[in-house]
Amino acid sequence: MIAVLRLGHRVGRDVRITTHICLAARALGAEKVFLSGEKDESVIKSIEGVVKRWGGRFEVEYRKDWRAVMKGWKGKTVHLTMYGEPLNDKLGILRKEKDLLVIVGAEKVPSEVYRNANFNISVSGQPHSEVAALAVFLDRLFEGKELEKRFSGAKLRIVPQAHGKLIEER
Numbered sequence: 662m663i664a665v666l667r668l669g670h671r672v673g674r675d676v677r678i679t680t681h682i683c684l685a686a687r688a689l690g691a692e693k694v695f696l697s698g699e700k701d702e703s704v705i706k707s708i709e710g711v712v713k714r715w716g717g718r719f720e721v722e723y724r725k726d727w728r729a730v731m732k733g734w735k736g737k738t739v740h741l742t743m744y745g746e747p748l749n750d751k752l753g754i755l756r757k758e759k760d761l762l763v764i765v766g767a768e769k770v771p772s773e774v775y776r777n778a779n780f781n782i783s784v785s786g787q788p789h790s791e792v793a794a795l796a797v798f799l800d801r802l803f804e805g806k807e808l809e810k811r812f813s814g815a816k817l818r819i820v821p822q823a824h825g826k827l828i829e830e831r
């Protein structure tokens with residue numbers, strides 16, 4: 662199982678980017694997001710609505726205590742940071758793991774996260790965004806196969822078109 666831990670959510674300021682973390686995580690093969698920082702029902706509700714309409718198994722859970730999430734995780738923990746080891750160098754060992762907790766930050770990530778994560782991984786050594794870092798990480802981890810994932814129980818499904826939009830409703 663691949664889960665994501667989103668650190669340091671701030672109500673108001675981070676709503677859009679935290680929602681995008683959850684959407685990208687779901688679309689690209691993760692099964693769960695732990696939200697930490699300030700509690701924000703609006704993000705959780707909006708993702709629950711997406712899951713209801715677009716299907717699949719995906720959950721968002723608020724956990725104030727991110728240390729407990731890291732400590733309690735049964736597999737390996739991977740902190741995404743531009744200061745970490747290059748993703749391409751570590752893909753081989755990461756792909757062998759069954760359960761990964763992928764940690765992404767907001768403004769300032771506590772040094773404890775750098776110390777305690779099993780891996781600190783950079784998605785290029787340039788500053789960019791947690792959504793981009795997560796998306797590239799998942800895509801590389803799954804080697805692009807996540808793009809073909811089927812979402813069971815969906816009420817809505819896109820019928821791919823060369824031009825225009827077609828949605829099938831069930």
Ligand code: SAM
Pocket residue numbers: 740741742743744764765766767768769770782783784785786787788789790791792794
């Ligand atoms: N200077 C901040 C810090 O203390 O890490 C960077 C904050 S950045 C806006 C928010 C998050 O995006 C980071 O915590 C990290 O998870 C992710 N991120 C940004 N650039 C990254 C990169 N090149 N590789 C991996 N993750 C990155």
